[in-house]
Amino acid sequence: MMNWDDLRYFLALVDCGTLTGAARRLQVEHTTVARRIDALEAALKLRLFDRLVRGWQLTTEGHDLVAHAREVEERWFNFERKALSTSKMEGIVRISAPPSLSTFVLAPQLKKLCTSLTGVELELQAERHQVSLGKREADIALRMARPQTAGLVIKPLANVGYGLYASKTYLKKHKEEDWEFVAYEKNSATPHHQWLEDYLMPRKVVLRSNDQMVLAQCAAAGLGVAVLPHYLRQSHRDLQRIEQQACPMRRKLWLVMHDDVRRSPRVRAVADGLIELFSSAEVSDLLT
Structure with a gap:
């Protein structure tokens, strides 16, 4: 039977064009990407990629399946976000923020928030690129530019x-x-x-x-x-x-969440904690 999770590897390889790029995106070894693509092809009894020296290139059959795979992926993320909104006050909450802000503002100030949220584990992702909240690459993003994507909850956090x-x-x-x-x-x-x-x-x-x-x-x-x-x-x-x-x-700093996940008790608690943190005199002094 086909492993639905293999579609993530399929789409990552489509987008990145190389095993190395797909592995970097998925945070796995490139051999894992190759193995999962092989497994998907075996389950479907189709060759999805031609293995070329310059990279992996979609076959005609693979190209025809990309749009359907993206539709399945979107439905899966929608299911995952809806499930998160009914979850309990425990589990991981991922925060994405610019590297320098993560290092010199968030990291020194998160102790109080971490200790107050029993059962919640914070994951602070310091990254320059804008992650996809729709694909659950993060639950909360702190951004220096106001997003224009539909379906997001956006709140000005600080100057x-x-x-x-x-x-x-x-x-x-x-x-x-x-x-x-x-x-x-x-x-x-x-x-x-x-x-x-x-x-x-x-x-x-x-x-x-x-x-x-x-x-x-x-x-x-x-x-x-x-x-x-x-x-x-x-x-x-x-x-x-x-x-x-x-x-x-x-410049304004924005707190951003997907509309579906803001109903999650743990995500909401972390978002409220960040709002309180950035309204404190100590952080305001750092920023101004």
């Missing part, structure tokens, strides 16, 4: 402020007109990095990165000036906020 930062040593040695900068990658669309691009013209950028924590460490090491969220000032004791050149950017 995140930004500023110019450099090491104390760097600011002692360099006059403002001699400042050099460490900045985000050139094609970044985030408002605070767009503001910096306008601000620093025509001054020199000595390093670019796609990671805020890398920029914070570079600034702390004396490479130059960076625009950072205020909560990253605690990432290094030598980082100093440049008060005389304030960055006016403030």
Whole structure:
């Protein structure tokens, strides 16, 4: 008989095109993906993929089944979300949040929430990409951009402020007109990095990165000036906020859940705990 769970492996391989990519998405070994695809083909008595050197390519039969597989997947996730809404106050609740926010705001502040929710295990996923709440990749997401997807419950959680930062040593040695900068990658669309691009013209950028924590460490090491969220000032004791050149950017942080799972007692309890946490004076001081 066919194992319905094998459809997850089928669709992951369709989307990623390689065993390695599918394995990374599913957090398994690539041999597991190959084995599950082999099992699915054997159960269906169909060859779904041609095994090519450059990757696995759908056969005609496999291509014809993709839409049906996605329909089954959506029905399964719908069933899973509905089941979660009737669950008890126990089990895992997955929170997805940006890496720097997870490291310097959530992780140091979650002890009270963890100890107050007996029977609930938190799983904090620090990731840049936006997970699918519909596919239960997370139960709660904290996002810096307001989602536009239908079927989501969205609540403004906090305002995140930004500023110019450099090491104390760097600011002692360099006059403002001699400042050099460490900045985000050139094609970044985030408002605070767009503001910096306008601000620093025509001054020199000595390093670019796609990671805020890398920029914070570079600034702390004396490479130059960076625009950072205020909560990253605690990432290094030598980082100093440049008060005389304030960055006016403030971005909203949103708490997002799928409409089906918000009725789950454990998800609702964690969401309420996060709302309380971000309304506290201690966290507000970190963000502003």
